[in-house]
Amino acid sequence: MSEIAYPEMLPALAAKLRALTPARVALGRTGVSQPTREQLAFQRSHAQARDAVHARMQTAALASEIEEITGREVLRLHSAATDRPCYLQRPDLGRTLDEAGRTRLTRLRPGGFDLAPVVVDGLSALAVERHAALLLRELLSRIEGWRIAPVCVVEQGRVAIGDVIGAALGAEIAVVLIGERPGLSSPDSLGAYVTWQPRPGRTDAERNCISNIRAEGLSYAVAADRLASLFLQARRCRLTGVALKLETAKSLEG
Amino acid sequence: MIRAYYTLRRRLSAKRETGNAQCVLGPLFVAAALSCARIPLETPYSGGTVGGQRMSYSASIGNHRYNFADLRELLAKATPARSGDVLAGVAAESAEERVAAQFALADLPLANFLAAPVIPYEIDEVTRLIADAHDAQAFAPVRSFTVGELRDWLLSNEATEERLAALAPGITPEMAAAVSKLMRVQDLIAAAAKIRVVTRFRTTVGLRGRLSARLQPNHPTDDPAGIAASILDGLLLGSGDAVIGINPAGDDVAVTTQLLRLVDALRERFQIPAQSCVLAHVTTQIAALEQGAPIDLIFQSIAGTEAANRSFGVSLSLLEEAHEAGQSLSRGAICAGGIVGRNVMYFETGQGSALSANAHHGVDQQTLEARAYAVARRFEPMLVNTVVGFIGPEYLYDGKQIVRAGLEDHFCGKLLGLPMGCDVCYTNHAEADQDDMDVLLTLLGAAGVNYIMGVPGADDVMLNYQSTSFHDALYLRRVLGLGPAPEFEAWLQGDSFGRLALEAANPERLLTA
Numbered sequence: 001m002s003e004i005a006y007p008e009m010l011p012a013l014a015a016k017l018r019a020l021t022p023a024r025v026a027l028g029r030t031g032v033s034q035p036t037r038e039q040l041a042f043q044r045s046h047a048q049a050r051d052a053v054h055a056r057m058q059t060a061a062l063a064s065e066i067e068e069i070t071g072r073e074v075l076r077l078h079s080a081a082t083d084r085p086c087y088l089q090r091p092d093l094g095r096t097l098d099e100a101g102r103t104r105l106t107r108l109r110p111g112g113f114d115l116a117p118v119v120v121d122g123l124s125a126l127a128v129e130r131h132a133a134l135l136l137r138e139l140l141s142r143i144e145g146w147r148i149a150p151v152c153v154v155e156q157g158r159v160a161i162g163d164v165i166g167a168a169l170g171a172e173i174a175v176v177l178i179g180e181r182p183g184l185s186s187p188d189s190l191g192a193y194v195t196w197q198p199r200p201g202r203t204d205a206e207r208n209c210i211s212n213i214r215a216e217g218l219s220y221a222v223a224a225d226r227l228a229s230l231f232l233q234a235r236r237c238r239l240t241g242v243a244l245k246l247e248t249a250k251s252l253e254g
Numbered sequence: 255m256i257r258a259y260y261t262l263r264r265r266l267s268a269k270r271e272t273g274n275a276q277c278v279l280g281p282l283f284v285a286a287a288l289s290c291a292r293i294p295l296e297t298p299y300s301g302g303t304v305g306g307q308r309m310s311y312s313a314s315i316g317n318h319r320y321n322f323a324d325l326r327e328l329l330a331k332a333t334p335a336r337s338g339d340v341l342a343g344v345a346a347e348s349a350e351e352r353v354a355a356q357f358a359l360a361d362l363p364l365a366n367f368l369a370a371p372v373i374p375y376e377i378d379e380v381t382r383l384i385a386d387a388h389d390a391q392a393f394a395p396v397r398s399f400t401v402g403e404l405r406d407w408l409l410s411n412e413a414t415e416e417r418l419a420a421l422a423p424g425i426t427p428e429m430a431a432a433v434s435k436l437m438r439v440q441d442l443i444a445a446a447a448k449i450r451v452v453t454r455f456r457t458t459v460g461l462r463g464r465l466s467a468r469l470q471p472n473h474p475t476d477d478p479a480g481i482a483a484s485i486l487d488g489l490l491l492g493s494g495d496a497v498i499g500i501n502p503a504g505d506d507v508a509v510t511t512q513l514l515r516l517v518d519a520l521r522e523r524f525q526i527p528a529q530s531c532v533l534a535h536v537t538t539q540i541a542a543l544e545q546g547a548p549i550d551l552i553f554q555s556i557a558g559t560e561a562a563n564r565s566f567g568v569s570l571s572l573l574e575e576a577h578e579a580g581q582s583l584s585r586g587a588i589c590a591g592g593i594v595g596r597n598v599m600y601f602e603t604g605q606g607s608a609l610s611a612n613a614h615h616g617v618d619q620q621t622l623e624a625r626a627y628a629v630a631r632r633f634e635p636m637l638v639n640t641v642v643g644f645i646g647p648e649y650l651y652d653g654k655q656i657v658r659a660g661l662e663d664h665f666c667g668k669l670l671g672l673p674m675g676c677d678v679c680y681t682n683h684a685e686a687d688q689d690d691m692d693v694l695l696t697l698l699g700a701a702g703v704n705y706i707m708g709v710p711g712a713d714d715v716m717l718n719y720q721s722t723s724f725h726d727a728l729y730l731r732r733v734l735g736l737g738p739a740p741e742f743e744a745w746l747q748g749d750s751f752g753r754l755a756l757e758a759a760n761p762e763r764l765l766t767a
Contacts, residue, residue, distance in 0.1 A: 003732065004492060004743065006490065006728075007755040009490065010759065013759055016483075017483040020483035020761070021481075021715070022715045023471070023484050023710040023711070024710045024712075024715075024723075027711055029491075029725060032725060032728035032731075033725055034723070034725050038711065042688070042711060042713065046687060046720070049682040050687075052682075053683045088683055089651060090341065091648050181681065181682065182718075183682070183715070184720065185713075185715065
């Protein structure tokens with residue numbers, strides 16, 4: 001059968017389509033393949049996303065930045081996942097602390113904290129390095145008077161490691177600031193997960209999440225407002241997660 | 255018929271203390287299995303839960319004897335390496351143990367699979383579906399085979415397109431998964447390439463010499479104009495003959511309806527032979543349908559266990575309801591050859607989904623994936639595709655694992671009689687890149703895949719993963735000499751497409767439904 005002749009797209013139409021969506025539309029073609037420039041643009045985005053996934057968090061620098069900006073004590077911890085390949089294949093290990101971390105926390109004499117902030121590299125160290133300290137400053141300024149636990153900075157961690165840490169510290173609420181899985185156009189997106197009475201075994205349905213915190217997404221101020229409001233609701237209803245969303249919807253209706 | 259085996263097993267288990275399983279076998283089992291001369295007492299394997307008697311499987315390599323407690327363990331340990339099985343704790347512990355399991359599996363009679371389900375009949379509706387729907391007559395030509403002999407037969411000249419089509423209802427997902435574990439990449443391609451599964455709605459998908467593409471015009475906020483821009487771009491590059499299928503960012507009846515109307519208006523205006531779908535939850539689509547939305551295909555993600563499907567919010571009865579609702583609309587057209595399109599369901603699957611829902615029952619992820627195909631084939635779907643690399647590296651670690659899994663899924667689906675496509679894809683935390691996708695894409699083309707995805711620039715800006723592009727579909731059609739679906743091909747060569755190309759100069763006029 002003869003191959004179909006596809007029309008060439010005029011530059012004016014290409015520009016119009018591109019203005020309507022962030023998708024990679026109107027790329028043009030050479031033969032049936034993508035032109036060199038578009039191919040390299042894709043490779044650049046993928047390279048940035050890959051580098052973000054594999055970057056090692058500069059923990060010392062981040063810890064001192066958080067100390068400086070928030071004036072809080074910082075604890076440096078590591079999950080039971082020894083390195084990135086292990087982390088990527090064993091989500092279970094990323095949810096628990098290594099031996100040293102567990103020992104360290106049990107020596108702390110915990111208790112009496114309203115909030116345990118936990119900063120975790122997750123899938124993008126870049127995201128926490130760029131946004132965690134600045135977001136924390138905004139957030140803590142909205143909850144003055146709260147008893148805040150030392151800020152934990154965790155390498156090779158997943159969201160649920162906040163449950164282990166929050167429980168060990170005896171905190172009423174844990175907030176985990178974590179690097180989200182990089183998209184091709186968003187290597188540095190930060191997520192924030194709020195869990196009432198954190199303890200091992202909490203499920204994702206028992207957390208509330210704010211996503212896409214980055215320059216092109218949600219600003220620190222808006223994210224901090226939403227988190228502070230979630231904290232208050234969690235305190236009032238004594239829970240987080242799907243149930244909190246339902247409670248909030250009910251009180252809005254009522 | 256098969257249900258009778260399980261009943262029989264339960265009845266006989268009381269007599270099990272006699273010690274010799276064979277002596278208590280009833281006539282049903284004799285008919286199904288022992289009539290096969292290949293199951294004497296002294297075969298190298300020792301098999302299954304025959305007559306309620308659990309026996310272990312084993313194989314020796316050198317001086318080491320490897321034992322496998324049950325069929326579940328045997329299948330898991332015979333599976334080529336992948337991270338999800340390690341995560342689940344079911345993978346072989348060494349390369350030698352894996353090949354020992356493959357030896358033992360190769361000697362296992364197919365009839366044993368009917369007597370020993372990997373998940374009990376009593377607790378799982380997918381097992382019940384597999385057992386109750388099994389076609390003993392279709393199975394008859396291979397009834398005496400071992401798994402290894404099935405592989406040899408599938409690759410032989412005896413296994414023609416017609417015979418393979420007739421065999422499909424006699425093959426269970428576990429048999430398909432088992433034989434695939436003994437097959438290399440080229441075997442998975444060679445066997446699948448013989449099989450054609452053709453389905454119809456407004457286009458005919460799956461014919462030999464054809465390759466279709468799902469146009470996937472997703473947008474981060476479901477903006478109709480943004481989605482329409484991607485649809486236009488895809489149509490102008492010849493994608494959309496499998497379906498124009500939008501993954502919505504939210505799960506909302508109003509948005510679903512709005513997007514369906516947008517595509518339908520475009521389709522009517524330019525007489526496009528294509529079907530649309532908004533991939534919201536099935537209940538959302540049914541609600542939209544009840545409110546009068548123009549629903550063509552009804553979509554749902556499915557998995558291979560009742561518990562995993564429950565985590566998706568679906569059951570066989572809900573899918574049945576959706577299927578009937580879709581059928582009742584009769585929106586399919588008369589397709590090439592004068593046949594009316596009646597396939598209305600669209601299913602997506604993927605290895606690892608049951609484990610991620612903690613609903614895997616200790617079964618390996620590839621066997622569970624094949625079980626999802628039993629769910630799919632119950633509803634005569636228009637489209638089924640594995641979303642092979644979407645789930646992430648904890649299930650399929652790298653390009654090598656993704657490539658093999660994609661070919662396994664395609665082969666197993668086709669063997670079971672499904673119109674298999676594949677979302678050739680990966681996430682940014684997997685050890686994979688676009689080169690790996692080119693490899694899998696090209697191999698699937700050689701294997702005769704029904705369709706692939708067409709995503710603008712292969713970059714899904716809503717789901718945040720990389721798939722294949724409109725260009726990739728054109729590449730595959732060109733290098734393999736394939737055409738789009740015949741109805742769509744005629745449209746691309748006709749006046750309506752020319753008109754679309756002209757009027758596209760003012761997209762804003764096209765994009766408001």
